[in-house]
Amino acid sequence: MTxxxxxxxxxxxxxxxxxxxxxxxxxxxxxxxLRTVLQLGxxxxxxxxxxxxxxxxxxxFSLGQAGFMAIGAYTYAVLTIPVDKKANVYYLYGIADxxxxxxxxxxxxIIAGGLLAAxxxxxxxxxxxxxxxDYFAIATLxxxxxxxxxxxxxxxxxxxxxxxxxxxxxxNPSYYTPFIVAGICIAIIVLLLTSSYGRAFKAIRxxxxxxxxxxxxLSTHKQMAFIISSFFTGISGALLAMYLGAITSTTFPxxxxxxxxxxxxxxxxxxxxxxxxxxxLVTAAKEWWLRFLDQTMMIGDFQVPLLRTGFRMVVxxxxxxxxxxxxxxxxxxxxxxxWDGLLNLFKRVKNRLWGNSKKGGALNG
Amino acid sequence: MDNVKPSVLRLEDITMQFGGxxxxxxxxxxxxxxxxxxxxxxxxxGKTTAFNVVTGVYAPTNGALYLNDNLIITxxxxxxMKEFYQGENKGKYTKSMILSPDRITKMGVARTFQxxxxxKDLTVFENVLIAKHxxxxxxxxxxxFRLNRKEEQWMREDAxxxxxxxxxxxNKNDIASSLPYGKQRRLEIAxxxxxxxxxxxxxxxxxxxxxxxxxxxxxxxxRIRDDFDLSILMIEHHMQLVxxxxxxxxxxxxxxxxxxxxxxxxxxxxxxxxAYLGVDx
Amino acid sequence: xxTTALFQYCLAGISxxxxxALIAIGYTMVYGILRLINFAHGDIFMMAAYFMIFAxxxxxxxxxxxxxxxxxxxxxxGILIEKFAYSPLRSSPRMSIMxxxxxxxxxxxxxxxxxxxxxxxxxxxxxxxxxTLTFGEVSTSVVTFITPIIxxxxxxxLMAIIKKTKIGMAMRxxxxxxxxxxxxxxxxxxVISVTFIIGCFLAALGSMLYFxxxxxxxxxxxxxxGLKCFVAAVFGGIGxxxxxxxxxxxxxLSETFIKAAGYxxxxxxxxxxLLIAVLMFRPTGLFGENLAEKV
Numbered sequence: 053m054t055x056x057x058x059x060x061x062x063x064x065x066x067x068x069x070x071x072x073x074x075x076x077x078x079x080x081x082x083x084x085x086l087r088t089v090l091q092l093g094x095x096x097x098x099x100x101x102x103x104x105x106x107x108x109x110x111x112x113f114s115l116g117q118a119g120f121m122a123i124g125a126y127t128y129a130v131l132t133i134p135v136d137k138k139a140n141v142y143y144l145y146g147i148a149d150x151x152x153x154x155x156x157x158x159x160x161x162i163i164a165g166g167l168l169a170a171x172x173x174x175x176x177x178x179x180x181x182x183x184x185x186d187y188f189a190i191a192t193l194x195x196x197x198x199x200x201x202x203x204x205x206x207x208x209x210x211x212x213x214x215x216x217x218x219x220x221x222x223x224n225p226s227y228y229t230p231f232i233v234a235g236i237c238i239a240i241i242v243l244l245l246t247s248s249y250g251r252a253f254k255a256i257r258x259x260x261x262x263x264x265x266x267x268x269x270l271s272t273h274k275q276m277a278f279i280i281s282s283f284f285t286g287i288s289g290a291l292l293a294m295y296l297g298a299i300t301s302t303t304f305p306x307x308x309x310x311x312x313x314x315x316x317x318x319x320x321x322x323x324x325x326x327x328x329x330x331x332x333l334v335t336a337a338k339e340w341w342l343r344f345l346d347q348t349m350m351i352g353d354f355q356v357p358l359l360r361t362g363f364r365m366v367v368x369x370x371x372x373x374x375x376x377x378x379x380x381x382x383x384x385x386x387x388x389x390x391w392d393g394l395l396n397l398f399k400r401v402k403n404r405l406w407g408n409s410k411k412g413g414a415l416n417g
Numbered sequence: 418m419d420n421v422k423p424s425v426l427r428l429e430d431i432t433m434q435f436g437g438x439x440x441x442x443x444x445x446x447x448x449x450x451x452x453x454x455x456x457x458x459x460x461x462x463g464k465t466t467a468f469n470v471v472t473g474v475y476a477p478t479n480g481a482l483y484l485n486d487n488l489i490i491t492x493x494x495x496x497x498m499k500e501f502y503q504g505e506n507k508g509k510y511t512k513s514m515i516l517s518p519d520r521i522t523k524m525g526v527a528r529t530f531q532x533x534x535x536x537k538d539l540t541v542f543e544n545v546l547i548a549k550h551x552x553x554x555x556x557x558x559x560x561x562f563r564l565n566r567k568e569e570q571w572m573r574e575d576a577x578x579x580x581x582x583x584x585x586x587x588n589k590n591d592i593a594s595s596l597p598y599g600k601q602r603r604l605e606i607a608x609x610x611x612x613x614x615x616x617x618x619x620x621x622x623x624x625x626x627x628x629x630x631x632x633x634x635x636x637x638x639x640r641i642r643d644d645f646d647l648s649i650l651m652i653e654h655h656m657q658l659v660x661x662x663x664x665x666x667x668x669x670x671x672x673x674x675x676x677x678x679x680x681x682x683x684x685x686x687x688x689x690x691x692a693y694l695g696v697d698x
Numbered sequence: 699x700x701t702t703a704l705f706q707y708c709l710a711g712i713s714x715x716x717x718x719a720l721i722a723i724g725y726t727m728v729y730g731i732l733r734l735i736n737f738a739h740g741d742i743f744m745m746a747a748y749f750m751i752f753a754x755x756x757x758x759x760x761x762x763x764x765x766x767x768x769x770x771x772x773x774x775x776g777i778l779i780e781k782f783a784y785s786p787l788r789s790s791p792r793m794s795i796m797x798x799x800x801x802x803x804x805x806x807x808x809x810x811x812x813x814x815x816x817x818x819x820x821x822x823x824x825x826x827x828x829x830t831l832t833f834g835e836v837s838t839s840v841v842t843f844i845t846p847i848i849x850x851x852x853x854x855x856l857m858a859i860i861k862k863t864k865i866g867m868a869m870r871x872x873x874x875x876x877x878x879x880x881x882x883x884x885x886x887x888x889v890i891s892v893t894f895i896i897g898c899f900l901a902a903l904g905s906m907l908y909f910x911x912x913x914x915x916x917x918x919x920x921x922x923x924g925l926k927c928f929v930a931a932v933f934g935g936i937g938x939x940x941x942x943x944x945x946x947x948x949x950x951l952s953e954t955f956i957k958a959a960g961y962x963x964x965x966x967x968x969x970x971x972l973l974i975a976v977l978m979f980r981p982t983g984l985f986g987e988n989l990a991e992k993v
Binding site for chain 1: 472474520522523528536537538539548549561562608
């Protein structure tokens, strides 16, 4: 395919996706599953890409995403809950004096969420990034739990409302907000990954010792990846708070991190398009397509075995295990979507189904 | 005799001790500008360990290291090592200055690895391009938002020209691990050259090569020394290559420097022969 | 604090500490042999509890036979997990097997939710264990009292196995150098299976001791204890069994005293802060060993 054709295809694809989003926004009812999947999927796409930036592209296996999302979510909520609702929300503990009159514009809340997450990553990162990979994973896991517990603990009652959590969180000013925010963020991440620094991150993933021998200072680059990844994870936490309208510390358990890990493993650790694709696939399957697995189904008088509440997640976990064991590269592996790649895929499928017109012979290409 | 040529690398009493094992014992060597120096010895003699000290992977237990006559690394036995130190010259060194590998590379010292350490899943072009990152002037924000277009462009041109010189330009988009072994070794060298070194450390560059390839490598090393204005320190087992291209050779056995001299002297040195072949009982 | 109260808290501390120790041993042994953090270990501990409920409540089997059934089923579960989720990935990059362990943990939690519902299920009481004992002014239940004793016994027996039997020597060899042990003819699969058998046995034991005084079990009941036990193993030096036991007791005691001081919210935070502190200042823990990479 020539470069010109590829550009035209990309523009057309972009327009189609935009038109689809627009259509769902204007024509489809606001309670439909499709809308939910699109909005939630977009949020997960952003977390997945930022987690992939750290885990998949820089090779630093972090399990702390839930903690950073919690920070982003709480920061956004605390700063944007309307002043007139605050008394209601903080009915038990009362609100801290400094916050009583604070009500910031939503976009400031979102960015503040990201910045606070990034700040924490800067503080925690320096010592923790020196650890070996398994220890780093556990340290980030521990940190995530510390954040979760602290955010709901009593010393913070007048800021975070303790174990009651926050509600009346301002939602999306428009249906398009998550798409725009996530879109901009993912675009920035892609720009980063295709820059020289992105290449340095990949070098660190491939071979730290060789990367160091090439003049790349490991500590600063790992910290940069950690801080930037956490910044965007914080923003996705804020988006989640916007979407849910109410959060407590139980909204951000370790399970949440595992769910995102599932997405990036299925999509391919090291592929941005893979993470985005998998985010939507997994969200659609979990929230929508596979819901039937949770319903008891009768065929005549016979109750189909296995189908009842909770089966959906079991199926999910099994799919994850299958991917981990047999399909480690996931959907995209470390490659990004490309038109040439798509064409090759079609060719291979066509050959499988209808066979090669030239059979045998050493000259077969 | 050769004091006209300035010193590029000088090791002084370098000792490397791991726990109870002295891997490198009191090694002193010098590489002068434009020289190709060989470091040979039986397996396990401590040659790669010496490289690792020079490139900052290990901090030496004792000794000093000079780059262009400037002291850049020195250390003395500290902590637990104070009691366990089995090397020589204890007490001669009292300062401690250590550098991380990336700093040393930035000072103009590049290396290749005994077991090739290419960025396996990245392309040939990316492997070389990454070596250009260390000199980048743009910070992460400028680079991300493409404010450094010119810089990115000349980094790419530089990398491409290196690939052309090493005959790898046709493979630029191939995945590094898919290259045949000989080309992988060449890519390692290309990557090292991309850091614009003045001193190049080659760790067994001819490993796995047949005599003809080894011969080509010999000429190649001489050429890059001239074209890139390099000084070269080389670990090798292929004796023909070593004797053919090195001006001086150091011989290591059990971490100790047992001989030094030009190829003729080394070939006839009884201690060297004994180290490699053993003594008749 | 009165001496009675102090003694009471100490007893409670080493009791819960003993349980943590039993589970921490499982983590440390698997890490020593396979260099794998078995994220699923805490969930195996949880499943053991459900097996007990199943046997005693659903099938009305008396407790002493149920205990044996639980131990056998837990061991089988561990062996199955090792065979299907870990051994195929033995030669894969480290991250893959770690993700697999996370996947198993994920699967077990969802499986438990599906099979037994997310609502807490009542744990059957073993009358013998819930009897109260009194020593002067201190009163405690049998289970609290015997737990640390069982832990120490288990530790001594295990150390004897490691030091004095052939399989113990094989395990020590494999944890020092996997490849060389294989080349020396040690049957790796046997060693790994034995490791999991011992780990799961102790987890089943710990599960029974842990849940007996507690009213109920729920699918995520193994998650937090599992993490805490892993902290214990790291603190003691991952790969060291006595270290894991020491770590377990330490965390049990500090948890109990923090709760006694009125800061129960923060008992878990303390454990995780301890984890991060250990990892930063002494990553090899109390008795652990350094592993270097050849360049």
